[in-house]
Amino acid sequence: MRIQRGHGTTGFVCALALAGCQREARDIGPSLPQTAPNSAADPRIGYYQDNVFQVAQGGRYFSWYGCTACHDESASGSRNLADGRWRYGAEFDQVYASVARRHGALNYAARVPPEQLWQLTAYVRDLSLHTPEKRRRLGVDQVGEPQGRVWAGAVR
Ligand code: HEC
Numbered sequence: 153m154r155i156q157r158g159h160g161t162t163g164f165v166c167a168l169a170l171a172g173c174q175r176e177a178r179d180i181g182p183s184l185p186q187t188a189p190n191s192a193a194d195p196r197i198g199y200y201q202d203n204v205f206q207v208a209q210g211g212r213y214f215s216w217y218g219c220t221a222c223h224d225e226s227a228s229g230s231r232n233l234a235d236g237r238w239r240y241g242a243e244f245d246q247v248y249a250s251v252a253r254r255h256g257a258l259n260y261a262a263r264v265p266p267e268q269l270w271q272l273t274a275y276v277r278d279l280s281l282h283t284p285e286k287r288r289r290l291g292v293d294q295v296g297e298p299q300g301r302v303w304a305g306a307v308r
Contacts, residue, residue: 184267192243200274201244213268225287236280248273263265
């Protein structure tokens with residue numbers, strides 16, 4: 153009898169432990185993109201374009217990778233990324249290709265991990281939807297974040 157009760161308790165503890173593991177389930181590893189989008193209908197696109205967190209991550213990398221040096225609000229032509237016009241196509245896979253492959257020696261395709269290119273793409277495609285107030289706010293947030301050795305402290 154005693155042994156059986158012992159087993160019962162062990163089973164109960166295992167069940168609890170498993171339930172705990174379930175709550176911790178999260179997407180890591182294989183679900184992160186390792187490749188560029190294969191078309192404008194790539195099923196992974198929605199997860200980045202429609203996700204505020206992913207877009208915001210793209211905003212951080214946009215300033216961390218120095219994109220702002222050439223692509224600020226006052227830039228003209230294809231360097232203006234907030235005007236909703238895309239010289240090399242507006243679809244997700246096209247903008248991704250522009251970021252990754254249209255920057256000569258900067259060669260982001262080779263230097264930036266695919267997941268961050270997905271986030272950067274979602275961010276630049278989102279820019280035309282931002283009101284000037286929201287863009288200014290994002291800019292202040294990004295400048296105010298620690299940026300390694302060039303960081304000069306919080307802004308205002
Ligand atoms: C040294 C300046 C410079 C930097 C830094 C830079 N870009 Fe560009 N970018 C350009 C220029 C110039 C073009 C236009 C290239 C062309 O016409 O072939 C361009 C084009 C683009 C386009 C295509 C725009 C369109 O109308 O289709 C996107 C998207 C883009 N850049 C995103 C980025 C992102 C994201 C970063 C940072 C990871 C970045 N750029 C960093 C200069 C820069």
